[in-house]
Amino acid sequence: MIWPLANFITIHDVHRDTLRKVRTRISAELIAYFKDGLYTNVATTIGYPHLGRRYVRISIEADLAQNLHNISRKPTLHTGTNLQALIDAQNTPSLPNTRIVLVLSNRKNARGLLRASNASPPIPTAHLSLPAFFKSNPGKSRDEYDLEIARLVLRAKPDAVVCAGWMHILGEGFLDVLKGARALDGEVVVLPREVPVINIHPALFGQFDGAGAVERGFEAFQKGEVDKLGVMVHRVIKEVDRGKPLIERVVEVVKGEAIDAYEERLHKVEWEVIVEATRIVLDEVKPPLSCDGV
Numbered sequence: 001m002i003w004p005l006a007n008f009i010t011i012h013d014v015h016r017d018t019l020r021k022v023r024t025r026i027s028a029e030l031i032a033y034f035k036d037g038l039y040t041n042v043a044t045t046i047g048y049p050h051l052g053r054r055y056v057r058i059s060i061e062a063d064l065a066q067n068l069h070n071i072s073r074k075p076t077l078h079t080g081t082n083l084q085a086l087i088d089a090q091n092t093p094s095l096p097n098t099r100i101v102l103v104l105s106n107r108k109n110a111r112g113l114l115r116a117s118n119a120s121p122p123i124p125t126a127h128l129s130l131p132a133f134f135k136s137n138p139g140k141s142r143d144e145y146d147l148e149i150a151r152l153v154l155r156a157k158p159d160a161v162v163c164a165g166w167m168h169i170l171g172e173g174f175l176d177v178l179k180g181a182r183a184l185d186g187e188v189v190v191l192p193r194e195v196p197v198i199n200i201h202p203a204l205f206g207q208f209d210g211a212g213a214v215e216r217g218f219e220a221f222q223k224g225e226v227d228k229l230g231v232m233v234h235r236v237i238k239e240v241d242r243g244k245p246l247i248e249r250v251v252e253v254v255k256g257e258a259i260d261a262y263e264e265r266l267h268k269v270e271w272e273v274i275v276e277a278t279r280i281v282l283d284e285v286k287p288p289l290s291c292d293g294v
């Protein structure tokens, strides 16, 4: 377990070999965790029960800053939990005969990439951020980045694409390629059919489009500006969060409660609807065989 704590607990007499082993294991997991969580200067204490009451003190200097006050909140947002729900649902009655063929992020430290690599069997991953693309392709445009994302996606030959915390607005180029309306330079890929793209958004249709919807919605509810909140999974079109919903689900919110309590309920609903919506869209592109096999 990892507990972000403001104070240090001194190193007990942990045996050197154990410490090295523990540190190796910790460093990979922690660095991924904290870099993705964008924390900095965090003193953490790792309790390894099998080492008894011995603790290891580590301070992490992540490469991106984050207000320390956030550290008291469980970092549930953007840690790949919706992806995890899909990983866990593969080949279950919720999502039968389904395999995730690629997890792609626009952040190299995204927690979801770790979840995919740790899945059993491991899921192929890729990452390409807009700044990294511009750095390695001077003079290229955002549209050309979107086309490169489309290229990465289509090479995995998916039947559908699910955006689960994908925080990049996809341009028309990407969407046209996945519709089969535009060819990629140098690729002879001829799409057998349109590849639908869906996205999970933590608000009801037409409520709070764009980033930061949870916080904006919660604040509006507490101010009495809206009387309900929820989550939707919708088709992705050029206009952000304006695509037709596949599923909308109201999430209970209580006047005066802390946002963490609301977020916890919201995420639990998200983990259900993202699997349900993925099944709906996959059944559209690949209808399940009927009992007599036709």
Ligand SMILES: Nc1nc2c(c(=O)[nH]1)N[C@@H](CN(C=O)c1ccc(C(=O)N[C@@H](CCC(=O)O)C(=O)O)cc1)CN2
Residues within 6 Å of the ligand: 163, 166, 167, 168, 169, 170, 171, 199, 200, 201, 202, 209, 210, 211, 235, 236, 237, 238, 239, 240, 241, 242, 243
């Ligand atoms: N063309 C579309 N692209 C995307 C959609 C969509 O409906 N149409 N949904 C989003 C997901 N999303 C909300 O559900 C969303 C994600 C990101 C942003 C945003 O402002 N992104 C900024 C960068 C922000 C960042 O990097 O932190 C940007 O892309 O410039 C708004 C809404 C997925 N894409």
Ligand SMILES: NCC(=O)N[C@@H]1O[C@H](COP(=O)([O-])[O-])[C@@H](O)[C@H]1O
Residues within 6 Å of the ligand: 076, 077, 078, 079, 080, 081, 082, 083, 164, 165, 166, 167, 200, 201, 202, 210, 211, 212, 213, 270
């Ligand atoms: N506008 C898109 C958007 O805000 N998406 C939101 O990002 C979070 C990802 O959490 P996760 O990484 O734990 O799945 C989810 O709450 C999802 O609704």
